[in-house]
Amino acid sequence: MQQSTFYVTAGGETFSATFADNSGAQALKELLADGDITIRMSDYGGFEKVGSLGRSLPTSNSQTTTQAGDIVLYQGNQIVMFYGSNTWSCTRLARIENLTGWRDALGSGTKAARGLILICVSHRQRKSKVCFAAMAKRRTRFGLTIH
Numbered sequence: 001m002q003q004s005t006f007y008v009t010a011g012g013e014t015f016s017a018t019f020a021d022n023s024g025a026q027a028l029k030e031l032l033a034d035g036d037i038t039i040r041m042s043d044y045g046g047f048e049k050v051g052s053l054g055r056s057l058p059t060s061n062s063q064t065t066t067q068a069g070d071i072v073l074y075q076g077n078q079i080v081m082f083y084g085s086n087t088w089s090c091t092r093l094a095r096i097e098n099l100t101g102w103r104d105a106l107g108s109g110t111k112a113a114r115g116l117i118l119i120c121v122s123h124r125q126r127k128s129k130v131c132f133a134a135m136a137k138r139r140t141r142f143g144l145t146i147h
Contacts (some may be wrong), residue, residue, distance in 0.1 A: 073091040
């Protein structure tokens with residue numbers, strides 16, 4: 001059975017998300033199955049966090065108007081998490097299901113621009129021990145957990 005749900009933990013809050021149905025999202029699932037990924041993200045434009053994945057994933061770009069909670073792939077190797085809206089050509093990777101507290105947890109604006117996003121693999125809704133340890137070591141408040 002294909003897993004389509006994962007959990008994003010940011011600012012101590014956990015949000016469920018659903019992978020999109022495309023080759024980029026599938027490649028990200030496969031990449032995450034190999035272990036943790038750390039992405040240094042920064043604020044851009046007052047509506048998104050963006051960071052390099054360090055490798056390229058397949059794209060199926062289309063002109064998209066994003067909304068808060070969208071997680072997309074930009075230029076094949078940039079992960080973007082939206083807390084606002086923008087229109088651009090990108091590949092949709094996932095969507096946060098319930099946005100209550102998302103903007104505050106992700107940390108909007110330049111004050112939170114130096115945050116780290118840690119992507120962890122887990123079969124639980126809460127962060128794995130590996131994810132907790134890595135986040136504590138890096139003193140970060142963000143995490144993504146695959147479920």
